[in-house]
Amino acid sequence: MKLSVLFDPSFDFFLADGRKGRIFDYSLVRKASVKDIIESLGIPHTEVGSILFDGRKIDFFFVPVLPGKLQVYAVQAPFNVLAPSLLRPAPLKSIRFIADVNVLKLGRLLILLGFDVACSSSFSDAEIADIARAQSRIVLTRDTTLLKRKKIDFARRVRSDFPYEQVLEVVDFFGLQDLTAFFSRCTACNKLLVPVAKNDIIHLLEPKTRQYFFDFLQCPQCQKVFWKGSHYDAMKDTFSRLGISFGGS
Numbered sequence: 001m002k003l004s005v006l007f008d009p010s011f012d013f014f015l016a017d018g019r020k021g022r023i024f025d026y027s028l029v030r031k032a033s034v035k036d037i038i039e040s041l042g043i044p045h046t047e048v049g050s051i052l053f054d055g056r057k058i059d060f061f062f063v064p065v066l067p068g069k070l071q072v073y074a075v076q077a078p079f080n081v082l083a084p085s086l087l088r089p090a091p092l093k094s095i096r097f098i099a100d101v102n103v104l105k106l107g108r109l110l111i112l113l114g115f116d117v118a119c120s121s122s123f124s125d126a127e128i129a130d131i132a133r134a135q136s137r138i139v140l141t142r143d144t145t146l147l148k149r150k151k152i153d154f155a156r157r158v159r160s161d162f163p164y165e166q167v168l169e170v171v172d173f174f175g176l177q178d179l180t181a182f183f184s185r186c187t188a189c190n191k192l193l194v195p196v197a198k199n200d201i202i203h204l205l206e207p208k209t210r211q212y213f214f215d216f217l218q219c220p221q222c223q224k225v226f227w228k229g230s231h232y233d234a235m236k237d238t239f240s241r242l243g244i245s246f247g248g249s
């Protein structure tokens with residue numbers, strides 16, 4: 001007996017041509033949860049927003065009895081990770097990310113926008129899943145296989161190859177437009193910057209910076225000093241051109 005399967009067009013990115021936007025038959029060789037069935041077809045569970053079996057809403061653990069019709073719908077933007085849903089009954093308490101090695105530039109740009117992003121080029125897949133679970137972080141990656149790990153509940157399989165497009169993608173997907181706090185974190189350490197008196201760090205400044213700038217922030221971890229100079233203006237312009245607004249700046 002067969003299962004009829006239909007994925008909504010948002011999943012075309014992951015599907016083989018013959019399965020895009022059309023009903024196809026799936027042969028079940030053993031009892032399996034819909035989560036396992038969906039992932040065996042190449043879709044990470046983290047991309048799924050709702051599932052119907054014979055027209056009834058079901059969760060990931062539902063085991064279909066054949067014959068039947070499975071309809072799978074993608075998470076719709078903006079994805080509110082702070083609200084419970086049938087597929088994710090335990091929502092996150094805050095919006096925090098972990099960036100995989102293949103999207104580190106995206107991670108740094110999100111930190112620049114004020115978001116809490118754990119970034120490291122040395123995380124293994126298992127470590128990313130462990131950190132995501134332990135610290136309630138949303139995984140950002142271009143590695144579809146990583147997102148099939150059980151410990152990862154919230155994620156985005158980033159589509160674009162280009163970091164600035166990726167930022168826009170993440171901001172739009174998670175509805176972050178009003179949550180930015182530009183220039184509030186250290187892009188190296190992800191720590192919140194703290195105001196520092198000019199006199200306390202004046203020995204670290206170049207002569208022109210000493211002359212023209214008065215307000216400074218410092219990273220409590222690496223001690224790096226930040227000020228709103230030409231780099232700040234250039235980054236702000238770049239984000240503005242992308243249509244990303246700023247809070248807290």
Ligand SMILES: [Zn+2]
Nearest residue numbers: 186189219222
């Ligand atoms: Zn730092």
